[in-house]
Amino acid sequence: MNSEPRLPEHPLGDEPAGTADGVGGDGRDLPGPRGFFGRFFGALTGADDEGGAEPGEKAGPPDAPGMVNLRRMRVDDVAVPKAEIIAAPDTIALQELVEMFREHGFSRIPVYEGALDSPLGMIHLKDLALKHGFGHESDFDLRPMLRPLLYVPPSMTIGVLLQQMQQKRIHMALVIDEYGGVDGLVTIEDLIEQVIGEIEDEHDEGQDVLWLKEKPGQWLIKARAPLDQVEAETGLRLFEEEEDEDIDTLGGLLFALAGRVPEEGELIRHDSGAEFEIVEADPRRIKRVRMRLPAAEKAAETSEAARQAR
The missing domain is CATH 3.10.580.10 (CBS-domain)
Known part of the structure; x- marks a missing residue:
């Protein structure tokens, strides 16, 4: 039975003997900085410096794509x-x-x-x-x-x-x-x-949209949407990390507020004034939520009425 293939110790090939200070064994200059695949495999095997970034490159924020994530992120x-x-x-x-x-x-x-x-x-x-x-x-x-x-x-x-x-x-x-x-x-x-970064094909179009703004002050949101992104979109502070560090999605927040899995059609109110209508759910989890900001809706209606009265 054939054994499983193994990666070479140096994925880009063995270094020629007698190289030093950027000069090859036959007297030729060695190639300059490695391209994408060189850095990719270097980060994969740990050959790069700690952090996985080339000199002068910034690692970027924790959620930004980059080869540093190969060693920074867990499964x-x-x-x-x-x-x-x-x-x-x-x-x-x-x-x-x-x-x-x-x-x-x-x-x-x-x-x-x-x-x-x-x-x-x-x-x-x-x-x-x-x-x-x-x-x-x-x-x-x-x-x-x-x-x-x-x-x-x-x-x-x-x-x-x-x-x-x-x-x-x-x-x-x-x-x-x-x-x-x-x-x-x-x-x-x-x-x-x-x-x-994101790889999209023909089947990805529109499938991973986490929320849809239906009108001013109202969104249709997937329950798995990260809570920090929902807060950034709506401008509301919905959760303090010191309250419960395990909550990181909108569905998790609503589960905590209700103390159970909310039922489809149920309305949950938040201290900020936001209202959450459970649009789609099953006995085990929430799937989609409609979030309303009554103050924003009322302001939009007042503005529209004033515009029509001119």
Whole structure:
């Protein structure tokens, strides 16, 4: 059985013997500063200086893309939470699986037996299409088409995981907690986006918009929207960090205010004067929320009435 491929110690090739002070062994000048891929692999293997930035470069804010993130960010910083993982049971019918791929636009979906905490592997859209052509399901058998997944701890740095994905040619990983349960999901695209920024394709258009401003003082917001971004958009202070450091999304705030998972249609009022209407929810989580600022709405209506009266 072939062993797994290993990365060379120096990904860009061995350094020629006899080099010193920028001069090659044959007397030629060595190349100047490395390009993108040189810095990328240098940061990945730890060859660069601490921080991963070239001399004169700024590391940027903690959430900014950059190669410094390969060693600064952990897997749980970028993983999709367990509640948001789209996965399929091993008993799923062919047409249901096709519809799942169509609805979500993914190319890979994890497959489990019984519950997500018992994963079996992942199904690739290409394997499904090549074998069945989205045709009849009389001979449909999911398990032989499954590909392996990586299983990683939440504390692993994203650079180490990216290197493992490159070595093993497995581009999806499940984050496993201390008890062996599934805690999140990460793809190779999630990791690379932390280095070069957002990668959008034809299926990404409009899918990751966290909020929509419907009118002055009113927004339709996804519950997973980061709380600090909601505050920046609306201009309201909704949460003090010293209150509970575990709250970092709008849904988490509403859960804390209600003391339970709010029901669809429920109205929750905040001390700031903001009102939150639960637009979409299920028994386990909130999905979408309509946020209203009554004062802003009233000011906009007054302004509009004054304009029409002129």
